[in-house]
Amino acid sequence: MPCADDQERIAADARRVLEICNACQFCDGYCAVFAALKSRRLVSAADLTFLSNLCHNCRSCYHACQYAPPHEFDLNLPKSLSLVRQQTYRDHVWPPAARGRLPGAGWSFVAAVTLAAMALVALPAVLSLPAELLFGRHDGPGAFYRLVPWGAIAGVAGAVMLWSLLAIGFSVASFWRGMGPAPAGAALWPALCVAFRDAATLRNLGGGGAGCNDRDERFSQARRRFHHALFYGVALCFAATGVATVYDHGLGWQAPYPLLSLPVLLGGLGGVGMVVGTTGLALLKRRADPGPVARSLSGADGALLGLLFLVAASGLGLLALRGTAAMGAMLLVHLGLVLGWFATLPYSKFLHAPFRFAALLRAAMERQGRGVTRLPPAPVPSRRPVSRPAPGSGSG
Amino acid sequence: MAMTGDPCDCDVLVVGGGNAALCAAIAARRAGAAVLLLEAAPKALRGGNARHSRNMRVMHDAPTPWVRGRYPADDYLADLRRVAGDTDHAVARLFVDASADIVDWLAGNGVRFQSCADEVLPYSRKTAFFLGGGKALVNALYATAERLGVAIRYDSDVRALHLRDGPPAVTVGEPGVTVRARALVVASGGFQADAGWLRREWGEAADRFSIRGTPHATGVPLKALLAEGAEPVGAADRCHMVAVDGRAPRVDGGIVTRLDGIAHGIVVDRDGRRFADEGAVVGPSRYTAWGEMVARCPGAVAFSVFDAAIKTRFRPSIFPAIRADGIGELAAALGISPPALEATVAGFNAAITGGGGTAGGDPPKTRLAEPILVPPFGAYPVRAGVTSTCLGVRVDGRARVLRRDGTALDGVHAAGVVMAPNILGCGYLAGSAMTVGAVFGRIAGREAAAYALR
Numbered sequence: 001m002p003c004a005d006d007q008e009r010i011a012a013d014a015r016r017v018l019e020i021c022n023a024c025q026f027c028d029g030y031c032a033v034f035a036a037l038k039s040r041r042l043v044s045a046a047d048l049t050f051l052s053n054l055c056h057n058c059r060s061c062y063h064a065c066q067y068a069p070p071h072e073f074d075l076n077l078p079k080s081l082s083l084v085r086q087q088t089y090r091d092h093v094w095p096p097a098a099r100g101r102l103p104g105a106g107w108s109f110v111a112a113v114t115l116a117a118m119a120l121v122a123l124p125a126v127l128s129l130p131a132e133l134l135f136g137r138h139d140g141p142g143a144f145y146r147l148v149p150w151g152a153i154a155g156v157a158g159a160v161m162l163w164s165l166l167a168i169g170f171s172v173a174s175f176w177r178g179m180g181p182a183p184a185g186a187a188l189w190p191a192l193c194v195a196f197r198d199a200a201t202l203r204n205l206g207g208g209g210a211g212c213n214d215r216d217e218r219f220s221q222a223r224r225r226f227h228h229a230l231f232y233g234v235a236l237c238f239a240a241t242g243v244a245t246v247y248d249h250g251l252g253w254q255a256p257y258p259l260l261s262l263p264v265l266l267g268g269l270g271g272v273g274m275v276v277g278t279t280g281l282a283l284l285k286r287r288a289d290p291g292p293v294a295r296s297l298s299g300a301d302g303a304l305l306g307l308l309f310l311v312a313a314s315g316l317g318l319l320a321l322r323g324t325a326a327m328g329a330m331l332l333v334h335l336g337l338v339l340g341w342f343a344t345l346p347y348s349k350f351l352h353a354p355f356r357f358a359a360l361l362r363a364a365m366e367r368q369g370r371g372v373t374r375l376p377p378a379p380v381p382s383r384r385p386v387s388r389p390a391p392g393s394g395s396g
Numbered sequence: 397m398a399m400t401g402d403p404c405d406c407d408v409l410v411v412g413g414g415n416a417a418l419c420a421a422i423a424a425r426r427a428g429a430a431v432l433l434l435e436a437a438p439k440a441l442r443g444g445n446a447r448h449s450r451n452m453r454v455m456h457d458a459p460t461p462w463v464r465g466r467y468p469a470d471d472y473l474a475d476l477r478r479v480a481g482d483t484d485h486a487v488a489r490l491f492v493d494a495s496a497d498i499v500d501w502l503a504g505n506g507v508r509f510q511s512c513a514d515e516v517l518p519y520s521r522k523t524a525f526f527l528g529g530g531k532a533l534v535n536a537l538y539a540t541a542e543r544l545g546v547a548i549r550y551d552s553d554v555r556a557l558h559l560r561d562g563p564p565a566v567t568v569g570e571p572g573v574t575v576r577a578r579a580l581v582v583a584s585g586g587f588q589a590d591a592g593w594l595r596r597e598w599g600e601a602a603d604r605f606s607i608r609g610t611p612h613a614t615g616v617p618l619k620a621l622l623a624e625g626a627e628p629v630g631a632a633d634r635c636h637m638v639a640v641d642g643r644a645p646r647v648d649g650g651i652v653t654r655l656d657g658i659a660h661g662i663v664v665d666r667d668g669r670r671f672a673d674e675g676a677v678v679g680p681s682r683y684t685a686w687g688e689m690v691a692r693c694p695g696a697v698a699f700s701v702f703d704a705a706i707k708t709r710f711r712p713s714i715f716p717a718i719r720a721d722g723i724g725e726l727a728a729a730l731g732i733s734p735p736a737l738e739a740t741v742a743g744f745n746a747a748i749t750g751g752g753g754t755a756g757g758d759p760p761k762t763r764l765a766e767p768i769l770v771p772p773f774g775a776y777p778v779r780a781g782v783t784s785t786c787l788g789v790r791v792d793g794r795a796r797v798l799r800r801d802g803t804a805l806d807g808v809h810a811a812g813v814v815m816a817p818n819i820l821g822c823g824y825l826a827g828s829a830m831t832v833g834a835v836f837g838r839i840a841g842r843e844a845a846a847y848a849l850r
Contacts, residue, residue: 020714023652026450026529028517029510038516041711063535064528066447066650070440073645208527210508217535367515 007087011048014080018043018051020067021077027061029208032198032363033081034061039370046180049091052084053175053352053359056204058212060219062292069291082294089351092178094170102347106299107306110348114307114340120156121148121336125328134328141254147328148335150248157335160342167346172354179362186365194364199357202227216289226280230308233273237315240267256322268319274312278305304349311337404563406432406547407848408841409577411554411566411617413437414444414610415530415830416812417583418537419837420844421546422505424581427845431546432575434568436553436584436612441648443534444585445609445784445813446830448650450530451523453827454495462499462509465521469493472522479823483629490793491819494835499524502834506536523827530830553612554584557620564807566617578848579807581840582797583833586785586813587615588635589647594785597633601696606640606781611647618789618814627790627800630817634786636824637687642697642777643715654683655776657710659764661702662744663778665693668727668736670744675753675763684824691780698778699730701741704770717774726773741768784829788817795840807847809840 018037021027028034033054040047059078067073089103102109125134125148138146145153176182198204205212205224214223244263247253257263282305285298314334321330344350408424410417413435421433435442455472456463472492476483499509508527510517517525526533541548549568556567557580564580567573587593589611594602607613622628644653659678663686665671671693677685690698707717720726727737745767747757754761789797789810796804797815812833819832 019712020652023654023711023714024529024650025516026526026531026651029514029525029527035516041708060528060532064532066529066531066648067652071648208508208510208514210527218539 010083010087011045014048014052014084015043017075017077017080020073020075027064030060031056031058031204036363036366039366046178048084049088050179050359050362052081052088053355054363055081055085057082058205058207059292060207060213063213063217076292078292079294082297086297088175088178088355092171092174094167094174094346098347103300103349103351105297107303110303110307110344113344114337117340117343118333118336121339122332125332135325137323137325138327139323144255144331147331153335157339157342160339164342164345168354171346171351172358175355176358182362183366183369186368191361191364191368195357195361198360214284215287222280223284226277226284229273230277230281233270233277233312236266236270236273240270264319267315271312271316274308275316278309281305300349307337307341311341403576404578405575406430407578408581408844409566409575410434410581410583412444412583412585412812413442414583414585414812414833415446415533416833416837418541419834420581420583420811420841421541422537422544423838423841424845425544425546427842429845429848433541433546433548434552434554435548435550437550437610439550442538442550443531444613446530446534446833448530448609449830451525451827452830452834453523453825454499454831455492456496462512462524463521464512464519467522475825476819479825480819480821481823483821484818487793487818491832491835495831498831498834501838506540507533508536554617557617557624559624559805559808579809579844581809581811581844582617582621582814583811583837584617584814585613586787587618588613588782588785590614601691604696604779605691606644606649606653606779607647608640608649608781608783613784618787621789621797624805625799626797626805629788629790630786631822632787634822636783636786637691637780638683638783639686639690639778640781641713641715642779644781649781652714653781655700655713655778657702658682658686658700660706660709661700661768663698663700664732664737664740665698666695666732668732668740670740670759673759673762675761675765678763680826686778687780690778696780700776700778701768701773703768703773706766707774713776717776719772719774721771723773726775730775745769784813786817786822788815791815791818794843795836796843809844811836811840
């Protein structure tokens with residue numbers, strides 16, 4: 001748990017690094033951070049909140065940096081911003097009683113909550129159901145609900161999800177205010193479209209077309225693709241759940257559904273995407289050049305990837321084993337993992353997703369406010385405006 | 397590089413590890429030669445001054461994905477003549493023509509350029525920008541050289557050249573190992589990092605200079621070529637310099653130590669006296685305009701002085717301003733006589749007219765003259781930051797190193813800053829040094845390979 005001194009040191013280091021970056025700006029083709037930085041003369045605490053979450057941690061700027069260690073300036077922007085970013089999750093977490101403590105930088109909190117959720121799901125079933133039901137074969141409509149009643153699944157998961165969505169909403173609102181006042185004169189809708197496109201394509205992991213440095217100084221699109229597999233895998237799984245809900249309540253068709261039904265196809269494809277995405281991202285992390293990585297945060301990264309992997313793998317396992325005696329156990333494990341994931345959403349690295357989106361939206365609004373001009377407004381309007389060439393625009 | 401009765405360790409030996417050296421190595425390797433490249437720096441700091449570069453100036457007759465508008469050869473040559481004066485016209489013409497496809501050649505060797513449609517870039521019809529800057533270019537060229545099979549040795553500073561008996565050879569490192577090649581490309585930059593040599597040319601002022609680029613540009617191969625009879629071009633006592641913050645690192649400070657605010661306030665020497673029109677140059681050349689002026693100040697140091705109102709009008713230095721509530725206290729903090737600075741500021745303020753200039757004043761300030769009135773007052777120490785020296789060896793259009801009588805040194809080629817004065821004289825044109833390196837690196841590599849494999 002970082003103390004106040006650590007926070008001060010982390011913020012001061014990030015500010016020092018960003019001010020040197022702003023004087024250089026050679027990396028301005030890589031991502032949105034540099035354009036946003038360019039429009040600032042000095043870096044405030046609100047700017048740190050904004051820029052650290054706008055950073056996608058692609059590390060291209062580290063490998064391109066003329067001042068990276070062993071240079072005496074010792075610049076490591078991805079690492080510096082990672083540490084600030086982790087701090088912003090803690091500063092804006094909801095409820096406020098958790099501020100400064102959650103999300104932890106390690107994996108233990110996520111693991112503990114997930115285990116508790118698994119116990120919450122499994123214990124009532126184990127204690128109340130006879131063994132022949134629990135370890136029996138089940139098929140036909142309603143097979144799952146003979147083990148765990150639909151009302152219990154929907155009620156508990158719904159309540160936890162509702163809490164988590166509320167908590168994330170409050171966190172994002174606090175974070176939005178933490179980025180400072182929104183730029184005047186920017187229309188929200190076009191900016192939202194740009195932010196959606198940036199998030200959906202992970203444009204900022206594209207490194208200006210070359211891809212990013214997921215492992216070392218060589219560019220690659222691997223990280224972007226694995227993240228797409230994970231993100232769209234999760235989306236497909238939610239789509240599967242949505243379709244299944246319509247089937248059940250709208251059409252009266254109860255789960256489990258046949259292999260070639262829409263919920264199973266969507267969920268199966270989504271599950272495979274999640275397994276591929278989480279595995280790929282974890283392998284990239286393992287093999288990454290340690291230089292630009294904030295090692296203290298890898299526990300939290302690993303916890304989210306691990307949990308998502310287990311959620312997907314247990315779902316696929318349930319699909320594979322649903323005709324066997326293992327179905328009951330698989331179902332309880334899968335539901336427990338899903339519940340654990342829902343419960344930890346506002347208190348894990350998952351927060352990077354809504355915060356990143358909010359930062360992308362803010363960046364899009366700023367770009368609109370700036371129009372096509374790149375230069376900041378003259379800071380002292382009382383004096384005659386002077387044309388000021390953009391920094392770092394030449395080699396001299 | 398086993399010695400199999402062959403007196404040579406490789407076909408082409410490249411001395412240097414920056415942009416020019418890499419282009420030479422890649423071109424020679426692509427021409428079929430076995431190439432060895434000797435980089436003096438360790439791997440983490442490889443790439444010479446190219447590490448700190450940003451863009452390159454290229455001729456083009458129509459817009460390209462990387463450069464807007466058009467920059468015809470005649471415009472480029474006119475710009476060169478303006479800064480370089482009387483240089484070798486034939487070589488300059490060849491250089492400008494060859495610059496036209498150098499971006500494509502570099503892109504074909506892995507270098508990525510920034511799209512000129514990228515809204516973050518300043519408008520430029522003359523230069524193409526490296527995506528991620530010079531270190532990204534260096535990384536890409538090393539990766540390509542390795543992939544092609546160029547042998548690369550880091551931490552390999554060349555101590556001596558041997559050009560008299562048989563094929564060219566160099567002695568590397570301590571204790572020395574001698575490497576012999578059929579042809580040699582010298583692409584080792586200037587001598588700005590040799591403090592002793594710089595002091596012989598500039599006197600004690602040189603000790604105050606900051607070397608903006610690699611500490612490995614000690615000029616040993618340059619000196620050896622001159623000793624072997626190569627004709628010198630340019631001048632030993634001239635450097636390309638910019639004004640940098642006096643607290644910049646002694647070496648390798650790169651672009652971020654440049655001082656931006658000079659034109660907005662006043663600049664005084666260590667005696668507290670103004671010595672130049674701060675408003676004379678406000679465009680991109682404002683950095684270079686002040687480099688040599690400060691180098692020639694007493695003690696090779698000056699101070700950029702401003703007040704709380706003026707300081708909001710320029711990008712701050714990466715180092716904090718030295719601040720004080722009164723001009724006298726500021727002078728004391730800077731080591732200047734307080735009455736002298738007070739008199740200078742009072743005289744300057746009194747001379748300001750309504751039109752943004754001064755009436756009289758010695759020297760006058762012709763633009764951006766604002767009174768220095770609002771405390772706290774601030775100052776940056778200013779020193780000369782040396783990009784590179786302007787002494788080189790004569791080459792022909794095939795990058796062969798020439799003697800005074802016009803004959804070529806057998807199998808010896810040069811590329812980059814070590815021959816840039818053939819094109820640039822003692823002048824400087826933003827982005828052109830990288831073009832010289834790439835264009836002549838490519839020529840030198842091809843020619844060296846052709847010589848080695850003849």
